[in-house]
Amino acid sequence: xxxINVILVDDHAVVREGYRRLLERDLYIKVVAEGExxxxxxxxxxxxxxxxxxxxxxxxxxxxxEVTRRVLARVPEQKIxxxxxxxxxxxxxxxxxxxxxxxxxxxxxPEVLIDAVRQVAxxxxxxxxxxxxxxxxxTIPGGEQSIDLLSGREFEIFRLLVQGQSLHEISExxxxxxxxxxxxxxxxxxxxxxxxxxxxxxxxxxxxxxWSADKV
Amino acid sequence: xxxINVILVDDHAVVREGYRRLLERDLYIKVVAEGExxxxxxxxxxxxxxxxxxxxxxxxxxxxxEVTRRVLARVPEQKIxxxxxxxxxxxxxxxxxxxxxxxxxxxxxPEVLIDAVRQVAxxxxxxxxxxxxxxxxxTIPGGEQSIDLLSGREFEIFRLLVQGQSLHEISExxxxxxxxxxxxxxxxxxxxxxxxxxxxxxxxxxxxxxWSADKV
DNA sequence: TATCATTTCGGGAAGAATTCCTAACCGTAT
DNA sequence: ATACGGTTAGGAATTCTTCCCGAAATGATA
Numbered sequence: 487x488x489x490i491n492v493i494l495v496d497d498h499a500v501v502r503e504g505y506r507r508l509l510e511r512d513l514y515i516k517v518v519a520e521g522e523x524x525x526x527x528x529x530x531x532x533x534x535x536x537x538x539x540x541x542x543x544x545x546x547x548x549x550x551x552e553v554t555r556r557v558l559a560r561v562p563e564q565k566i567x568x569x570x571x572x573x574x575x576x577x578x579x580x581x582x583x584x585x586x587x588x589x590x591x592x593x594x595x596p597e598v599l600i601d602a603v604r605q606v607a608x609x610x611x612x613x614x615x616x617x618x619x620x621x622x623x624x625t626i627p628g629g630e631q632s633i634d635l636l637s638g639r640e641f642e643i644f645r646l647l648v649q650g651q652s653l654h655e656i657s658e659x660x661x662x663x664x665x666x667x668x669x670x671x672x673x674x675x676x677x678x679x680x681x682x683x684x685x686x687x688x689x690x691x692x693x694x695x696x697w698s699a700d701k702v
Numbered sequence: 703x704x705x706i707n708v709i710l711v712d713d714h715a716v717v718r719e720g721y722r723r724l725l726e727r728d729l730y731i732k733v734v735a736e737g738e739x740x741x742x743x744x745x746x747x748x749x750x751x752x753x754x755x756x757x758x759x760x761x762x763x764x765x766x767x768e769v770t771r772r773v774l775a776r777v778p779e780q781k782i783x784x785x786x787x788x789x790x791x792x793x794x795x796x797x798x799x800x801x802x803x804x805x806x807x808x809x810x811x812p813e814v815l816i817d818a819v820r821q822v823a824x825x826x827x828x829x830x831x832x833x834x835x836x837x838x839x840x841t842i843p844g845g846e847q848s849i850d851l852l853s854g855r856e857f858e859i860f861r862l863l864v865q866g867q868s869l870h871e872i873s874e875x876x877x878x879x880x881x882x883x884x885x886x887x888x889x890x891x892x893x894x895x896x897x898x899x900x901x902x903x904x905x906x907x908x909x910x911x912x913w914s915a916d917k918v
Numbered sequence: 919t920a921t922c923a924t925t926t927c928g929g930g931a932a933g934a935a936t937t938c939c940t941a942a943c944c945g946t947a948t
Numbered sequence: 949a950t951a952c953g954g955t956t957a958g959g960a961a962t963t964c965t966t967c968c969c970g971a972a973a974t975g976a977t978a
Contacts, residue, residue, distance in 0.1 A: 497809055498787065498808035498809050499808075499809060499810065499811055499812055500720065500721065500724060500785075500808055500810065500811075500812045500815055501717050501720055501808055503720055503723075503724050503812045504716065504717055504719055504720010504721060504723065504724065505716065505720060507719075507720065507723045507724075508716060508719050508720065508723075544913075571714065592714035592715075592716055592717055593713055593714050593715065594715065594716065595715050595716075596715055596716045596719045599716055637953085637954060637955085638954085639954070639955065639956095640954090647900060648900050649900065650896075650898050650900040650901035650904055651898070651900075652897060652898055653935080662955085662956070662957085663956075663957055663958090665956090665957055665958065665959095666955080666956055666957055668935070668936065668937085669936090669937085669938095669956085669957075670955090670956095671935095671936080672936065672937055672938080675936095675937095676937095680866075681868060682866050682867070682868050682899070683898070683899030683900055683903075684863060684864050684865065684866040684867075684899055684900075684902075684903050685866035686900075687899075687900050687903040687904075688866055688903075688912075691907070696904075775974095853924080853925060853926085854925085854926095855925070855926060855927095856925090856926095869964080878926085878927070878928085879927075879928055879929090880928095881927090881928050881929065881930095882926080882927050882928050884928095884964070884965065884966085885927085885928070885965090885966085885967095886926090886927095887964095887965080887966095888965065888966055888967080891965090891966095892966095
């Protein structure tokens, strides 16, 4: 078996240290560089062109997904494995949309990461089994493109809801009955697979309908 | 120097693996057990009574801060070091309120964690320098955020709520009555000046308690 | 030590919100 | 014309939320 050159990109030094030691338990895997930010990771990847990149999503500045997109725009064959704490389908979808070759969660067993790196290096796609199960089970809030299931009116009410408006305020703003708004909310939650209001807001966040104050 | 027995509590197996290898680079430090959830960590700590606990905040169910509170209620002299990705002052404050002996962020240099474990084992308090700077910077311009009005328990439930957990799930995770959680939610909303669940989530966003996929 | 404030915990009851069912109305596509 | 989906609501049962209360534990302070 050939040697597998790997670049790690993660903003947590201690965590990176752990990956490196874990991955190098496999004698064929060699970590050739480590990046701390999205920009640094991008430069390192373009310079080294490693066999596999293990990349976190949450990074200072450019996110791991954005780095993936940019790298693949210049080096389409580059193999990038997303290794994230996010167990949300939205992230998995975005990762593969960006062209990532694999997605592994940090809660997976250590051996899974090694396996994933080897699989991806061989040109295969890799999705950790928990994530694959999530895809199979379609009860995930925000899974698939659930937001597209919303009708125009539903989407409009959805937006007002996640902005923090009360049902009463919405009914006045739209000149419809409170009861109608309440019914819409029920339908929206069902279509999105959400059981709590917070989950609905989270879906809105994931789709960029609203955003947090400290977002760059 | 005496041997330092350590217990690790973190929900990410790969990350835990990394800590273990990193910490045991120091010959006096010995990792005697690893916990994956809040409940498991609590049991392990009570059973082993290690010299130092290295604990993440974000855990399934009970948070690391909640575990800290509970452990210290029974073993007041237990030394607990919070090791979290959160660089928000809110979390540092909560950690020390709960009785933690140290707070180190995961973005700190690897040696910092080892140093922190040693300091805490010797009975000292430890705060990584970035966090110490944040404290210094925050004392002047700060100005009483509404979120500071929340008690420890209220903040704990607040976090679970905005993560999308139902009242029933929270009551099970914290082993308290549904009614208590419902009452807490009312108090939280009042203290935060929020009338809808979505507004509560927005406040959490603004304080960095949760974040959106939109950074992707 | 005694005291007072705070926090944690929950029951009861009234009121509000949510769900589920139903149905009307209106375009549009078949 | 018929069928379909979207918009609009009411009714009833259920669930959630608030506001009231109090008990127990904790913590600070005099």
